[in-house]
Amino acid sequence: MNNFIMRYLILTIVFCTGLFVRGQEAEKTAINEVLTNWHKAASNADFEAYFGLMTEDGVFLGTDAKENWQNEEFRTFSKPYFDRGKAWSFTAVERNIYVSAESNFAWFDELLDTQMELCRGSGVLKKQDGKWKIVHYVLSIAVPNENVKEVVLAKKVYDSILKTRLKRIKKF
Template identity: 55%
Template structure:
């Protein structure tokens, strides 16, 4: 019984210290990107667009989909209003930081309603918060299947 009590107290003690540890810039960027994708899955328009920089670009899978933030927000609002935007689950993500930790770029592999897609983009730190500045979404097609598309 004493061992169990000691173990519980030790876990509580050490968890308290690790819980207060500072997140690295890559961890913060990863969390922000997960929150961004989650906001779309929840159809939370405000949360989704709050995580994009004021002057940002979203390039979708269709050749016509090259939007500045305001145009993208206008185009996508009906989907959010219906309670169904899009749902992307991260399979893999690589994040790269500029030395000053004010700009980062990333690529990610996503499970989507369209199948496997790749996202890539640039994030910038604005007023201490990471925001999506430029995002490109592409549908992944195996080279041997490209003629079928």
């Protein structure tokens, strides 16, 4: 291969790589905005904006073991909180966003300042009609490792009863 063709190929690869990286960064910026606006909508009790940023088949997993909310159930559960004028207030203090090579799916994790102190949120978004929407969200309370024993003791009876009930109605 002659020198000219080799240089051309190298420059093309460098150029395309730069476009890909800039594209990924733009997607991450858009996703960051969606997540921030989603949390803001809850804080401002804007029901339509909040659920408008989720897919119709979106799922929200809450901190309670029984909180596996499909979109319609989550809307029903959440509506009274939004109707009161303030649902909940989560503010990200740290967020990591990852985008698929095709830029049609993304996943993230975030550390949140909440009324429950620090919580961890994570989830999946997909691009729908050119807009990022939340498909799946998981909220968990961040427990320092040195406090796990006390937390486990505090929830032992509740979890034992729930596990027994769930084993009876196993769905998988």
